[in-house]
Amino acid sequence: MNKSVYLSLMNSGQKGTIQAIDGGERAHARLLDIGFYEGETITIIENSFNGPIIVRLGSASNKIALGMGLAQKIMVLPA
Amino acid sequence: MSRDASRETVIALVGNPNTGKTSLFNALTGSKQHVGNWPGVTVEKKEGFIQHKDRKIRLVDLPGTYGLRAKSEDEKIAKNYLLDAESDVVLCVCDSTNIERNLYLLLQLREMGKNTVLALNMADEAEKKGIKIDVDLINESFGVTAIKTVATRKQGTKELLQASLLAESQKNEDFAISYGEVIDEALSDITKIIPKTNLRSNLRYLALRLLEGDSDIEKLVDEKTLTLTAKLREKIEKLYDDDISSLVAEARYKYLSSIIQKAIRRTNTEVSWSDKLDRIFTHKKLGIPIFLLIMFLVFQLTNTLSAPLVEWIENGFAYLSEITNTALTNVGIDGVWSSLISDGIIAGVGSVLTFLPQIALLFLGISILEDTGYMARVTYLMDKIMQSMGLSGKAFIPMILGFGCNVTAVMASRTLETKEDRILSILANPFISCSARLPVYVLFTGAFFPKHQGLVLFLIYLLGIIMAIFTSWLFKKILFKGKSSPLVMELPPYRLPSFKNTWNQVAGRVQTFLTKAGTVILGASVIIWALATLPSGVEYASEASLLGRIGSLIAPLFSLAGFGTWQAAAALSFGVLAKEVVVTSLAVLFSTSEAGLPAILPMHFTSASALSFMVMSLLYMPCAATLGAIKRETGSRKWMILSMVYSLVIGLVLSVLVYQVAIRLGW
Incomplete structure (x- = not known):
């Protein structure tokens, strides 16, 4: 059984399912609007562990660049 | 209405x-x-x-x-x-x-x-x-x-x-999705008592927004409705142990995913060429050097390709000036009026129009970079740098627009979420080198650094970006100590630029420039000419003219920067009207010479003072239109004045620094 981890700690190429989103109301609302919600699948395209992380939600063709601060608020269950 | x-x-x-x-x-x-x-x-x-x-x-x-x-x-x-x-x-x-x-x-x-x-x-x-x-x-x-x-x-x-x-x-069908029994019931309870508002929305949606705590809508309803929604919200959040906004969003996504599963099929899942390109352009080490290289190439190409075009236009204006003079003399108009037309209008407006090819080509380059989606990657790259200074990479987005015009860039600060971030971005933006400043650099690099024109241009633009970032960092330190809003930004796939769109962008920019030449710049040319002619009897464009006196008053301020002449001071002063006017003023002042500006400038500037003058033109003050935009967007004169004073200080400090270093290097 895998344990969920912070998105900020996942490696490039890893996939998973979003488990929980913390963070203030503002940050939370923005993440929800752009498509981060519990149950959505997420692929880490690029995480250099220094600067923003690039992810793909579901099978969308747009990728999303996410600041580290936000990536630390998202819990993901690695696949 | x-x-x-x-x-x-x-x-x-x-x-x-x-x-x-x-x-x-x-x-x-x-x-x-x-x-x-x-x-x-x-x-x-x-x-x-x-x-x-x-x-x-x-x-x-x-x-x-x-x-x-x-x-x-x-x-x-x-x-x-x-x-x-x-x-x-x-x-x-x-x-x-x-x-x-x-x-x-x-x-x-x-x-x-x-x-x-x-x-x-x-x-x-x-x-x-x-x-x-x-x-x-x-x-x-x-x-x-x-x-x-x-x-x-x-x-x-x-x-x-x-x-x-x-x-x-046609009749608009009602539409509603279920949020689960508890929330649905709460919504129907709220809709029953919600007072009538002028909002153009379904009652159920308004009820939902109230439940989510939308302060704009809360202002429009009565106490009774507010009490009920607060009570229901508390009950629901307690029951599900989650905040209402998440519950609502998750219900929506759940509903959507059931439709998406049936309605949308993706048959191709291979790694796209766009992803492959991103491995290069967003590379953790090479990303920034590649960005700098691309910008450098854009400037280099702009100069190389526009050189012959500029020459044609220059020759065209020289010819125009000549035949106008002859024609005016022939019909018996000379003296003051002939001087107004050839020294004032033709020299003033013409000097700026000469740079049309550069502006068009630079925008061709920028427009292509925007169209492909590369600019979104630049924002991603900049976020690393900006985050490390406690700033938001998102603030870089308006800056990209600043290369076109600072007014648009100041307005684009609206995309930032907090007032603090908006003000930082508004104060930083005027340092991004807009297209109006390009004629100044092209003129001076052409006259003083003909072999390294592209490189010097690139460095000036880079200095603008660095000063913009420095400014946000400084004011963040002094004024707003809080956290900056984090970056969330979509990276669209790379796309081939569409010819029509690129053409529209460039044509639009050229049109704006020509309009400006026919209005603000024309007007400024006439004013500057008049000030150089008055009081009557003085030698045209001499130190005794009104313009000479104004310039002499300000000039000492710039002596440490190497361009303490009254002409330079007058040019910078009028440049606040519009940055192209810096060139216009110099042209009007030096138009009595046959040789043209590039030949006459070395009599008034050295390589070192040319460099510091370009730095000053970049930094010294936002133009009148940008100052207006700053006042509008911040809603106060205070920020506008701060921006004026701050940029003047920064401009002076840096141009003095550049000049003093340059002369010590023996330039």
Whole structure:
């Protein structure tokens, strides 16, 4: 059984399912609007562990660049 | 506002950022609004008119938004318009290649009760990517009419107008989704007591927004409704152990995913060439060097390619000046009037028009970079640097627009969420080198650094970016110690630039420039000429003229920077009207010489003072229009004055520094 981890700690190429989103109301609302919600699948395209992380939600063709601060608020269950 | 008798149909364009709303707006109305393959280009609502058969249509392009909760200024514009203004039909634009994300907004529009037509834009790209969309199922599920469009090629625009007009005349079906028994019941309780408002929305949607705690709507209802919603909210959040906004959003996504599963099929899942390109352009070590290299190449190409064109224009104006002089003498007009025309107008306006090819070519380059989607990657790259200084990478987005014009850039600061971030961005933006300053650099690099023109230009632009970032960092330290809003930004796939769009951008920029030359610059030329001529009897453009006296008054300020001449001081002073006027002033002042500016400048400047003068022109003060924009966007004169004083100090310090270092290097 895998344990969920912070998105900020996942490696490039890893996939998973979003488990929980913390963070203030503002940050939370923005993440929800752009498509981060519990149950959505997420692929880490690029995480250099220094600067923003690039992810793909579901099978969308747009990728999303996410600041580290936000990536630390998202819990993901690695696949 | 009531409908006028001619029965104009109002259609509002809504959609996520970067779905091609503005391209569609341009395709439908024939306008040439700025578009780019990156989010946040439109920050204002724009209107256009269409005559379709016997119907008059007013089309309103709203800034892109992901949802209707309104956090940043530009999103507020979209939300408030939808709630307050009358639109007969809402045209929801979605990017077909990204349709799963885009339906979230459509769902909310339908919940609001908007009569909606869906434009499945970029249909060609979706097809190429093997994305199959069951249009009938989408129509049925949302109660809309969906039309496939390719805005950049004007495909589907007629069908879209027809569908919109048809939707206007048809009854708008009610639409609601279930949020689970408890929330549904709460919503129906609230709708029963909600007072009448002028908002153009379904009651159930308003009830939902109240439950989510939308302060804009809370202001419009009575105490009784507020008490009830607060009570219900508390009950629901306790029951589910989650906040209501998450519950609502998750219910929506769940509902959407059931539709998406049936209606959308992706048949092609291989790694796209776009992802491969990103491995290079967003590379952790090479990303920034590649960006710098690209910018350098853009400047180098701009100079190399424009050189012959500039020569033609220069010769053209020299010839024009000559024949005008002859013609004027022949008809017996000489002295003052002849001087006004040839020394004032032709020299002044002509000096600036000479740089038209550079401006057009630079914008060709920038427009191509924007269109491909590369600028979004630059923002990602900059976020690393800016985050490390406690700033938001998002603040870099308005800066990109600043290369065109600082006024637009200051306005684009609206995309930032907090007032603090907006003010930082507004103070930093004027340091980004706008197109109006290009003539100054081209003139001076041409005269003093002909072999390294591209390199010097590149360094000046780089200095502008560095000073903008430094400024945000400094004011963040001094004024706003809080956290900056984190970056969340979509990276669209790379796209080939469309010829038409690129052409529109460049043509638009050229048009703006020509208009400015015919108005502000022409006016400034005449004023400067007059000040150089008065009081009557003095030698033209001498130190005894009014202009000479004004210049001499200010000149000592610049002596440490190496350009303490009254001419330079006068040029900088009038440059505040519009930055091109720096060149205009010099041209008017030195026009009595036959040799032309590049030959005469070395008599007044050295390489070192030319360099420091360029640095000063870059930094010393926002132009009048930008100052106006700063005042409007911050809502106070205080920030405008701060910006003036601060940039003057920065300009002086850096130009002195550059000059002193340069002379010690023996330049």
